[in-house]
Amino acid sequence: MTISRATTEKVKDRADIEEVVGDYVPLKRKGQNLWACCPFHNEKSPSFSVSPAKQIYKCFGCGKAGDPIQFVMDIEGIGFNEAIRHLAQKYGIEVEEDQNVTPEAIQAYNERESLYIVLNFAKDFFAKNLMTEEGKSIGLSYFKERGFNQNIIDKFDLGYALDGWDHLHKAAKAAGHSDELLMKAGLILQKEGDANRFYDRFRGRVTFTIHNLGGKPIGFGARILTQDKKQPKYINSPETEVYHKSDILYGIFQAKKSIREKDNCYLVEGYTDVISLHLAGIENVVASSGTSLTENQIKLIKRFSDNITVLYDGDAAGIRASLRGIDMILEGGLNVKAVVFPDGEDPDSYARKVGSAAFTTYLEKNAQDFISFKIGLYAEEASKDPIKQAELIKQVVQSISKIPDPVIRTVYIRQSANLLEIDEDIIQAELNKIYLKGQKDQHFKEQRQEAEAASFVEDLLPVKEEPTSVSKILELQEREMLRLLVSYGFEMVSDDLHVCQYLLQETDELVFETPVYKKILEIYKDALSEGVLPQPEYFLKHDDAEVKREVINMITRRYELSTLWESRFQIFTYHEADDLAKTVYDSILHLKKKVLKKMLEEARMKIKEAEMEKLDEHVLTERLSIYMELKKFQVEIDKQLGIVISF
Incomplete structure (x- = not known):
């Protein structure tokens, strides 16, 4: 059933972006916004921004953006109605159904x-x-x-x-x-x-x-x-x-809060392992339920923490068989530690055997980083056999190559060299071989895919013309004008004139070509006709996800100047809002310049067409006249912008 508009509005009014995102991602404040590593793609440096003031989130890495409802839709992989129900349950809002469906x-x-x-x-x-x-x-x-x-x-x-x-x-x-x-x-x-x-x-x-x-x-x-x-x-x-088995982990619902609070996730194999650890007071634990760890399961853990500790049964053969999971975790951008239990023991049996306090102490004392763990696993047999020692070095380097962060890779190279008692250059040389082979494989793969794609397009699809650079520039200028309209339209550009009035009057005859920008402009004008002077929040409450995403992209910035520059150090910087009249005026001129540039290009094409087809001289003269008239307008705009030569 469809949820009523009244319920949706209650959820929109009540849902707080910081609380909603904070249920899934550990947030850290920096300036006015909160930051985290994006839960939607692998990264080591936080580019995921949450704005409590604007009630939006935006990832400057992958481009994901939206409000609290969109975040729940994205992270849970559910539809709009399910997201509303999820948030309604979180905030104790009664859900009313819409009967007109x-x-x-x-x-x-x-x-x-x-x-x-x-x-x-x-x-x-x-x-x-x-x-x-x-x-x-x-x-x-x-x-x-x-x-x-x-x-x-x-x-x-x-x-x-x-x-x-x-x-x-x-x-x-x-x-x-x-x-x-x-x-x-x-x-x-x-x-x-x-x-x-x-x-x-x-x-x-x-x-x-x-x-x-x-x-x-x-x-x-x-x-x-x-x-x-x-x-x-x-x-x-x-x-x-x-x-979907590959997308879920046993115990994740019961563990997610603790994983986030402890900033670590214990990974075990079975159902009873998870439950026994909870009995021991350790709740930040999940299980792969006897199946091989998958990429989606690793991403699921990364939503809550960048740290994972794998708990292994005391069975050397079983441990070696499951080492591929560690490489996958490293490749997923997580920091990995490992704990091995005594022979014949697993997390479940050992927790019941020694009790809660001793079990917790054992985990703390025996957690090893993955390099020490992997080397220790093969150290004894490798010490007596040069061939096996060489194989161990290659295995360690293979694991290091999976780490996306170059600084962490460098640290592990140094540690591995010390533990293996070999020169760092040898490990680095082996690492370079892996990267070189990977680059070659990727190059051949891309070439093959390009060839297949080109063949497919040529055989099955009509040829499509690429958008001209002028059209792309025009699209960017349309976006810039709308950014100013949405961000400052409600501000006054003079004593009796709003920014929106000035912008819309000066661009009334221009036709926007980019569909989503055209849509935003129509929404803005419709609001004005209803007596509403829209601010950014007006668009963030709109039902159209594409409109919301574009507006969020317009009003969010990755970097902000510290307020200390002016308050403490007396370093004053220029802001576009300091002189809105000039900012808006320049934007209008730039937009008109881009429109003229496209019109001039089309006029040139028509002149060339008339010359090639040897059309009547009157037609050619008329087209040249149109071109020269457009050129005059362009020169005038360039003068106002302070541009000496028109391009």
Whole structure:
């Protein structure tokens, strides 16, 4: 269902950009704005700016920009209505539905929402099963043996799937959920050869609910408790419309706040590892749930912290097999440490064995940076074999090459040289070989892609003319005039004239060619016709995302002069707002100059066309006359701008 306009306005009025972004990204104040590394792309130097005064965010690296609602849409990967619901829940705003919506819109919304509803039903069903006779003797007994108390069971929505073919299916059908929906949610399977027979996917297993960032159930992991070699120890929900294994981490919903506060994320392998660490008082922990770490999972962690500590079971063979994950984390721009537990122990077993205090101490004392960890892993066998030592050096260099920050790379080169007892130049030479090979591979790849693209375009697409440089310049000048209009239109350029009145009067006959700028100009004029003198905030509340993004780009700047320059050091600088009359006047002249330049180019083309086609001399004379008249206007504008020679 579509959300009512009244609810949307309440959310817009209540949502605070600092609070909303702060739920996902650690912000640091610098000047009037707050800054962070962008959660939407990998970077080491903060270019993501949040303006509490303007209630907007803007990344000067990737270009992402918007208001609190747009931020939730971007970071959660959800639509406008879902973002409004998310913020309404955060701020305790009652959501009112708009009844005037099309059947198609209702169906599209209901399909996704129904999946969440049926998955939540399954979560509650599994939880209730723990209180049955079978659930208490098997499921609850298993959790209690592991030391899981009721608080932790409730916190992670743990449950039990009864040992029968269709307990969940029957209960869900009785509650009104269809077979089709249960299938789409991955909760039931269809009996082979019989389209009318279904059975539960999870049977006779304890269940672990997988939540999305917002806390909604999106899938399940289930562990069998009997020694049955014919069945896998764990089974998981399949990929669905709401559950993508490579995009989520187990425990991220319960951990995100602590990860941000501690500025570190512990990464473990399994569900019970996460829960045991919570019992030990360590909440900044997530699990890859037995699957290989993915790029999207690394990006998910980076939203909350740049630091990650990988916890490894005390199994050397298993550790070596999973080292590729460290290289991926390094490539993702995170700082990596590692902790290895004693032989035969994992985070779950060791936390239960030594207790909360000793476990926390162990993590603090045994965390190693990835270089020390990797070298230590192979040091003993490499010390006795020159070939293996050379291989170790290459592996270490390969990991260092993944680090995007050159300063951190340099530090690790020096550390590696000391630990391996070799010259830094040798490591640097190996690193250069990797980079050179990477550049060659990238060059060949780009050449191949360009050739394929050129062939594809030539065979299938009509040839499109590239926009002329004059058109591009004109577009930039249109943007500049609109920037002044949006930023200062409400200011006075004289005692009785607003900036907007002056700008619009002087450019009334000009036609904007860039679609989005034309749209912004129309919105501005419509507001004036309704008696509203728009300020930037007027556009930030507009429903058109493209308009909001463009206006944000216009009114935000990456760098600001410190107020101390003038207040403390008496260093005074010129600001465009100091003389709006001159700023606006120059902008109008520059815009007219660019329009004339385009008109002159078109006039030249027509003259050339008349000469080539040998048109009537009268036609050629007329076109030359138009060109000369335009040239006079250009010369006059150049004089006013102080330009001696016209280009």
